[in-house]
Amino acid sequence: MTGRGVWFWIGAALFIALAVALALVVRNEYVFFAGFVILQFIVLATAWNILGGYAGYVNFGTSAFFGIGVYTAIFLLKAFSAPLLVQIGVAAVVGAAMGLGIGLLTLRLRGIFFSIATVAITIIAETLIINWKFVGGATGVQMLRPPVTPPFDSYIKMLFVVLAILVVIAVALARYVQDSKLGRGLRAVRDDEVAAESCGVPTLNLKLVACAISGALMCAAGAPSAMYLQFADPVSAFNLNYSVSALAMSLIGGTSHWIGPVLGAILLGSTQQLLTVTISSEINVLVLGLMLVLFVVAAPEGIIGLVRRLWRRVGKGSP
Amino acid sequence: MSAALLRVDKVSKRFGGFTALQDISVDIRPGERFGLIGPNGSGKTTLINCISGALTSDGGSIVFDGHDVTRLPAYKRTRRGIARSFQVPRPFRTMTVLENLLVAIDFGVESHGLSGDQATAEVMAILEKIGLADKARVSSGQLSQVELRKMELARAMAARPKLLISDEAMAGLAGAEIDEVLDVLLKLNGEGITVIMIEHIMQAVMRFSERVMCLDAGRIVCEGTPAQVMDDKRVQEAYLGA
Numbered sequence: 001m002t003g004r005g006v007w008f009w010i011g012a013a014l015f016i017a018l019a020v021a022l023a024l025v026v027r028n029e030y031v032f033f034a035g036f037v038i039l040q041f042i043v044l045a046t047a048w049n050i051l052g053g054y055a056g057y058v059n060f061g062t063s064a065f066f067g068i069g070v071y072t073a074i075f076l077l078k079a080f081s082a083p084l085l086v087q088i089g090v091a092a093v094v095g096a097a098m099g100l101g102i103g104l105l106t107l108r109l110r111g112i113f114f115s116i117a118t119v120a121i122t123i124i125a126e127t128l129i130i131n132w133k134f135v136g137g138a139t140g141v142q143m144l145r146p147p148v149t150p151p152f153d154s155y156i157k158m159l160f161v162v163l164a165i166l167v168v169i170a171v172a173l174a175r176y177v178q179d180s181k182l183g184r185g186l187r188a189v190r191d192d193e194v195a196a197e198s199c200g201v202p203t204l205n206l207k208l209v210a211c212a213i214s215g216a217l218m219c220a221a222g223a224p225s226a227m228y229l230q231f232a233d234p235v236s237a238f239n240l241n242y243s244v245s246a247l248a249m250s251l252i253g254g255t256s257h258w259i260g261p262v263l264g265a266i267l268l269g270s271t272q273q274l275l276t277v278t279i280s281s282e283i284n285v286l287v288l289g290l291m292l293v294l295f296v297v298a299a300p301e302g303i304i305g306l307v308r309r310l311w312r313r314v315g316k317g318s319p
Numbered sequence: 320m321s322a323a324l325l326r327v328d329k330v331s332k333r334f335g336g337f338t339a340l341q342d343i344s345v346d347i348r349p350g351e352r353f354g355l356i357g358p359n360g361s362g363k364t365t366l367i368n369c370i371s372g373a374l375t376s377d378g379g380s381i382v383f384d385g386h387d388v389t390r391l392p393a394y395k396r397t398r399r400g401i402a403r404s405f406q407v408p409r410p411f412r413t414m415t416v417l418e419n420l421l422v423a424i425d426f427g428v429e430s431h432g433l434s435g436d437q438a439t440a441e442v443m444a445i446l447e448k449i450g451l452a453d454k455a456r457v458s459s460g461q462l463s464q465v466e467l468r469k470m471e472l473a474r475a476m477a478a479r480p481k482l483l484i485s486d487e488a489m490a491g492l493a494g495a496e497i498d499e500v501l502d503v504l505l506k507l508n509g510e511g512i513t514v515i516m517i518e519h520i521m522q523a524v525m526r527f528s529e530r531v532m533c534l535d536a537g538r539i540v541c542e543g544t545p546a547q548v549m550d551d552k553r554v555q556e557a558y559l560g561a
Contacts, residue, residue, distance in 0.1 A: 181425055181426075184418070184421070184422055184425065185422070185425075185426060187411065187413065187414065188411050188414075188422045188426075190413075191410075191411035191412050191413055191414065192409045192410070192411060192412075194373060194405075194409060195405065195409035195410070195411065196411070196422070196426075197372075197373070197392070197393040197394050197397075198371060198372075198373065198393055198394075198397055198402070198403055198405075198475075199394075199397060199422050199423040199426055199427050199474060199477075199478060200394045200397040200398050200423065200426035200427030200428070200478055201394055201422065201426040202392075202394045202426070203394070204392075256413070
């Protein structure tokens with residue numbers, strides 16, 4: 001392992017330790033309600049970036065994957081009373097399969113055509129669930145939380161820690177993809193797909209792998225949501241907000257590095273939580289839009305690009 | 320005569336009702352320098368797109384190095400040894416020149432078994448030969464036209480091709496630059512690589528090629544030594560209009 005790799009894993013271990021410590025020490029449950037959402041968005045944005053950022057395939061289907069994750073968990077719970085980790089694991093497998101399947105159908109389309117196709121996926125998935133009575137259909141479904149596992153004293157704190165672990169898995173995967181041969185191939189696809197193919201890059205295969213990893217993480221992020229609210233209905237599970245947020249967070253953070261979506265999700269996610277509490281839950285959508293416009297105009301390469309530019313300026317200024 | 324490295328047999332390509340290529344047959348020998356000429360829209364680039372796999376031909380067959388590659392996707396043909404440059408350069412803009420070439424060696428050469436340092440060394444040797452070594456760490460988005468053309472050839476070379484197709488690598492270049500690129504191509508051919516050159520600059524094609532084929536409206540007008548082709552009435556008509 002390289003020096004950087006060691007630091008990454010030390011950071012990841014500290015992060016999980018911090019999450020556990022918070023769960024054991026802090027009494028106020030609201031912290032975990034808000035924290036859960038921010039962590040969830042880190043996973044979603046990181047997952048989005050693997051296909052959208054590295055390969056340049058802008059995916060509007062995040063909410064489809066997320067919603068299917070939610071409903072995979074609900075199905076497993078209702079049918080087999082499956083425990084949380086099984087729900088997440090199966091959701092990841094379903095997400096990967098869904099990513100492969102959808103990828104095969106849509107990834108031959110390039111640019112804007114791919115994006116349009118992914119919008120349709122959410123609508124199809126939502127319609128399917130609306131018509132499936134077993135998981136509640138259009139009216140939704142209510143669930144009871146199983147007893148909490150020690151050492152946690154509340155279910156929401158446990159979910160918070162589970163999400164923290166999921167964040168580490170997602171970021172580690174994104175980091176691995178970025179530094180691997182797969183990552184270099186995806187970057188070539190993003191820069192010029194025709195040239196990539198002529199250099200021997202199996203473009204379709206790489207895109208499929210990226211779509212499967214991305215889909216698995218999105219579905220896995222959706223699974224714990226069922227228990228978070230103890231209620232799910234198709235309209236909120238497949239809410240287009242997830243698609244827009246994941247995309248906006250990645251773009252605002254910067255798509256060229258795994259840290260970008262993480263920063264973007266923390267910045268946007270916490271701002272949204274703050275606004276929801278202080279002003280109203282409606283205004284956070286407006287803020288999301290405004291921030292996206294601001295960044296596209298002022299810092300098209302996101303926070304990462306901004307920092308790099310400042311860094312270069314400082315480097316030049318110093319003797 | 321040795322067996323052909325590339326055998327194009329009755330290849331046709333249609334775009335809707337428009338026939339871009341009609342029954343094109345040609346054999347390219349190993350180590351040959353082959354020139355492909357013809358007026359704009361005559362099908363030169365379509366033909367090499369069919370050979371390299373960017374397009375799939377509608378009829379006929381393409382056999383390369385003893386294998387039928389007619390239906391293979393482009394990336395597999397690259398791995399078998401067909402590399403190309405593009406008429407309008409297509410660099411990976413967010414990468415340095417070095418990284419551009421590393422993509423080609425890592426993906427274009429199957430199980431090359433090289434360590435990262437060895438791959439870099441091989442790629443640097445190619446850049447040295449082509450005269451781009453000093454630009455290795457420069458972002459490819461910052462290269463000049465002639466440097467971009469050279470990088471395209473270098474990147475094609477990184478995939479260790481048997482056949483190199485150069486699609487108008489000299490278009491838009493000035494006199495001395497043309498000579499530079501021509502020298503590069505001759506040097507590569509000297510190392511045993513078969514080269515197909517598409518070019519509008521007649522002096523360059525005629526100086527370079529051992530054999531020239533002229534296309535017009537998707538058909539072969541004539542084929543022969545540069546001198547024969549230049550003297551052919553039909554070629555003159557194709558270029559000047561009858």
